[in-house]
Amino acid sequence: MSATESSKAARLGADPTGFAPGRWVGRVLAGAVIVFFTLFFVFPLVWLLLAPTKSTTQLNGLDGEHPLSFGSFDQLAENWNALVGFQDGIIWTWLGNSVLYSGAALVLTLIVTIPAGYALAMTSFRLRRPLLVATLMVMLIPNTALVLPIFLELSVVRLIGSPLAVILPFSFFPFGVYLAYIYFSTSVSRDLLDAARIDGAGEFKVFWRIAMPLATPVIALVGFFNFVTNWNNYFLPFVMEPGSRKMPVQVGLAELISNVPLFNPTTVSSITISLPQLALATLIAVAPVLVIFLFSQRFLVSGLLAGATKE
């Protein structure tokens, strides 16, 4: 091989658009990995979206149905009616509970969390640093670790079964305080606040008129994360709210399993849940969160990054 030829080959190898065989094998491999994992993440979702449009036999694929085929709108309506008719529409009760628990917690979280983040970032007081360290610590402890201790505590004050037993723990959101703290300390300038003070604004006014309008992004971010986490929480409400009329939908969903003959042939109840109906219930249970994910993904992504990669 002559010198010019080999240098040409080297150049081709380094060129990202070149045709060096090694590079191409790598690319095809990388592409295959991406395609495989995209299928892995997306295929179950698509299948679940289609499942409620089918009858049980269609879902089983007994009549040669393709797994990704669409059943019919009639069948969807039938499944819907059966599901909302189940135990006099208990799914609405569950959804209502979820809205109550997550909604009330959302309001309380914002009222408590945003000022706390402001205080930690913009003021100085003796307990500031201990509070900050405690926040970081608790933020890294999975919330499931505290479920049984909180249950034991709340059963002393006889709050178990009350909506407060879920709403109050849901409102304790150290990650949100951390996000607000980071936001105020990096994105809101102290000089701006000082300028307002020199103009004669009191501390409350400085917070309410200057800092709050600037904090809209972080308010929305904390709100979204809090709502999504709480809506999907299973363990805490499962322990705190015994009795099927008090369950949020995530817990109710698991309850439905015992009425599915396939999973529980001994079920005594004459009204049972079919698998397409269970699939529909699964979709309904996550619908609000799924909508948030679909329409505010950029926002959530920026939040994930702010929470994890800020230095």
Place this chain on the structure above:
Amino acid sequence: MGRQRVAKRPRSRNRAQTLIGYLFSSGYGVLLLVFGVLPMAYALYLSLTKAGQFVGLDNFVKILGDFRFFPAVQHVAIFVAIWVVSLIVLVVVLALIVHAVRVRWLSSTTRFLFYIPGAFAGSAGVMLWLFLLDPSVSPVSVVLGQFGFTSFIQTVAQPNLPVIFTVIAFWTGAGGWIIIMFGALNNISQEIMEAARIDGAGPIKTAWYIQIPLLRKWIAYMAVISLAFGSQLFVEPKILSLASRGVVPKDYSLNQLAYLIAFGPQGDFNGSAAISILLLVVAMALAAFFVFKGGLFERD
């Protein structure tokens, strides 16, 4: 007189700010005490007492002697090991590949698709996987058949569970981590990447010698968080247990066991508190290690 006011003002302003600091953080401070510190303290108290009497480590001894305890520890340990290792390897590889995609919309769409299953965190995600794991309805029953599984009970046989829980947890959780790793990769300066390319490093060498070492901090963060969360395993075995009529045992994980001991026929809150304390110690140790040694969150 004017001078006096000027001299006085900063001090009163500081006092006002201190006051605001306490006032604004008080609501959160109360919640932190009531739902963070107090439950831990109360669980610790319960774990060291029996009917109000101090009994030393008796509850812990009893728990350690419980025939269900070590199997549960083993189950959780095996799951966590498989999960954390596969999460780290796959998330880093996928983030590197997606980051290498030059076509912008393709890269952002892929990340988005990876992330959506996060909406199913919790019981809904497990529910979806119930369908996928049951050969009679699963759209991938062919794949299950390849492994020799022809019924749901076969699929969820005990030896398969750590892998099944890993798959479910990966399906719902990996997307978020891939986005975080992607962000971290974006933070690596263009000059370093350019220099590596000029030195003739291909994508694999660049990844191995440049990108992955620079991701170390975030990989550690992911490992710590996933270790802590993995040890808390509850909803996945709980729902599989419901659906398999006990083929997946009710006391598979430590949190399930702690729940059973408190709510089962034993009604033993002290024993349950002891398990909670053991789990909390693990979680706290990981958190403390990270806050004080990792330095990731040090700001001031």
